[in-house]
Amino acid sequence: MAHLNLKNVSVDFPIFNATSRSLTSHLLQVATGGRLDKDAKGRVQVQALDGLNFEISDGERVGLLGHNGAGKSTLLRLLSGIYFPTEGSISIEGRVGSLIDMNLGIESEATGRENIFIRGMLLGLSKAEIRARLEEIIEFSELGDFLEMPVRTYSNGMYMRLAFSVATIMRPEILLMDEWLSVGDESFADKAQARLSEVVSETKILVLATHSRTLLERICTRAIWLEHGKVVMDGPVAEVAKSYFHK
Amino acid sequence: MRKTIEVAGMLGWHDIRQAYRRSAIGQFWITLGMAVQITAMGIVFGSIFGAQGDDYVPFLAISIVIWTFMTETLKDGARAFISAESLIKQLPLDPAVHVLRVIWKNLVTFGHNFVLLPFVLIIFAVQLNASIFLFLPALILLIGNLIWMVALIGLASARFRDLPLIVASVLTIAFFVTPVMWFPELLPPQTAHFLLGYNPLYHLLQIVRLPLLGGVPTSANWLLSGAFLALGVALTIWAYSKFSKKIPFWL
Numbered sequence: 114m115a116h117l118n119l120k121n122v123s124v125d126f127p128i129f130n131a132t133s134r135s136l137t138s139h140l141l142q143v144a145t146g147g148r149l150d151k152d153a154k155g156r157v158q159v160q161a162l163d164g165l166n167f168e169i170s171d172g173e174r175v176g177l178l179g180h181n182g183a184g185k186s187t188l189l190r191l192l193s194g195i196y197f198p199t200e201g202s203i204s205i206e207g208r209v210g211s212l213i214d215m216n217l218g219i220e221s222e223a224t225g226r227e228n229i230f231i232r233g234m235l236l237g238l239s240k241a242e243i244r245a246r247l248e249e250i251i252e253f254s255e256l257g258d259f260l261e262m263p264v265r266t267y268s269n270g271m272y273m274r275l276a277f278s279v280a281t282i283m284r285p286e287i288l289l290m291d292e293w294l295s296v297g298d299e300s301f302a303d304k305a306q307a308r309l310s311e312v313v314s315e316t317k318i319l320v321l322a323t324h325s326r327t328l329l330e331r332i333c334t335r336a337i338w339l340e341h342g343k344v345v346m347d348g349p350v351a352e353v354a355k356s357y358f359h360k
Numbered sequence: 361m362r363k364t365i366e367v368a369g370m371l372g373w374h375d376i377r378q379a380y381r382r383s384a385i386g387q388f389w390i391t392l393g394m395a396v397q398i399t400a401m402g403i404v405f406g407s408i409f410g411a412q413g414d415d416y417v418p419f420l421a422i423s424i425v426i427w428t429f430m431t432e433t434l435k436d437g438a439r440a441f442i443s444a445e446s447l448i449k450q451l452p453l454d455p456a457v458h459v460l461r462v463i464w465k466n467l468v469t470f471g472h473n474f475v476l477l478p479f480v481l482i483i484f485a486v487q488l489n490a491s492i493f494l495f496l497p498a499l500i501l502l503i504g505n506l507i508w509m510v511a512l513i514g515l516a517s518a519r520f521r522d523l524p525l526i527v528a529s530v531l532t533i534a535f536f537v538t539p540v541m542w543f544p545e546l547l548p549p550q551t552a553h554f555l556l557g558y559n560p561l562y563h564l565l566q567i568v569r570l571p572l573l574g575g576v577p578t579s580a581n582w583l584l585s586g587a588f589l590a591l592g593v594a595l596t597i598w599a600y601s602k603f604s605k606k607i608p609f610w611l
Binding site (some may be wrong): 126 | 363366367370371374376378446447448450451452453510519554605608609610611
């Protein structure tokens with residue numbers, strides 16, 4: 114049973130190196146960003162999310178729409194437990210996993226094998242669990258003997274294969290993604306798509322930030338449209354997509 | 361908690377590996393560098409302090425190894441969260457991971473330097489006695505103190521970016537006002553009371569180094585080190601209950 118519940122959630126970022134003086138004359142509402150504002154003590158703040166209220170339940174596939182800076186990434190980080198609401202409350206039931214930054218924690222001087230352990234442990238697996246699945250990861254990545262070489266010697270494609278193979282061994286109950294991943298040359302890409310679809314189908318809740326209408330309509334059952342950190346529209350994909358893409 | 365420690369240990373170990381990866385003798389540069397430093401300082405300051413030479417070199421070697429451990433840990437600690445920014449912004453890791461990563465990395469470095477000390481003790485025929493058994497509890501007390509200091513300084517540094525620079529300056533001054541390369545007995549009693557009495561780094565240094573030199577730390581050394589730990593832990597717990605959720609916003 115996975116469930117997400119946001120009650121009146123706001124997230125404000127304090128900006129410490131901006132002098133509030135230069136902003137007193139105009140509290141701007143930046144065209145495509147969060148709102149710049151000042152708090153009670155006169156410090157500059159960016160309001161990235163503003164009074165969000167929604168629930169996401171088991172089985173839902175939610176697409177997040179909105180322009181760059183609308184708050185999609187902040188919302189994904191909030192859902193993954195990195196950020197905490199500055200106001201309101203959030204409850205997250207279920208193991209959260211994200212496929213947002215696949216390069217995370219990869220050290221270029223370390224070998225492919227070492228990187229499997231680094232990345233795996235950062236994802237919350239124990240050494241024993243990684244060892245148990247090592248063969249599977251190695252086979253999937255098709256890296257062969259290159260596994261014992263430092264990652265800096267890898268081609269871009271090999272690098273992505275390594276990152277992808279490790280990142281997708283997790284089977285989270287709540288999966289967060291920023292656009293669909295596509296990796297490698299043709300033969301690997303097919304295999305990767307199959308793996309990714311498998312991960313997505315096994316997850317109970319998917320939250321996918323995207324700019325692509327095709328993707329949204331293919332994967333999602335519900336769409337949430339954010340603008341300036343507020344929900345503009347929340348409903349079935351067909352309706353929200355119609356308003357968002359025909360604007 | 362077991363996972364936190366496992367991840368911190370892995371990251372700390374990789375910090376060391378990373379720094380020495382393509383060098384021929386790898387992390388033994390740590391040991392070699394320290395050996396060179398002790399030899400050079402031993403010759404210069406040993407001759408300045410003249411007759412005390414035989415007592416002086418082991419004293420200096422042990423002091424430098426412990427002092428380096430303490431200060432490097434604190435300097436790294438000030439950047440514990442700042443340098444882990446990309447991790448913190450992508451993964452909901454326990455903040456303790458970043459603190460213990462710094463502790464572990466520096467403990468491994470300390471281990472590499474520590475292997476020099478038995479040789480020094482043998483060469484200079486230092487008489488050890490039963491007080492050597494105090495070394496382990498003292499080291500644990502020191503590490504406990506370092507953990508809370510790293511946690512607190514690291515947290516404050518994430519918010520106030522001048523702090524890592526201030527910490528580095530303060531530790532440079534501390535090196536001269538703390539008896540690391542000079543014997544504390546050389547100070548006139550009144551100056552000693554004023555300069556050392558309330559210097560926590562001095563008391564921590566004393567409890568760890570005296571057992572290795574055949575001496576016994578005073579009860580004041582132990583008491584102040586323990587009190588420093590208790591106060592510090594209380595302060596750190598308070599600070600984390602109030603501010604730990606803000607770390608990702610500060611970075």
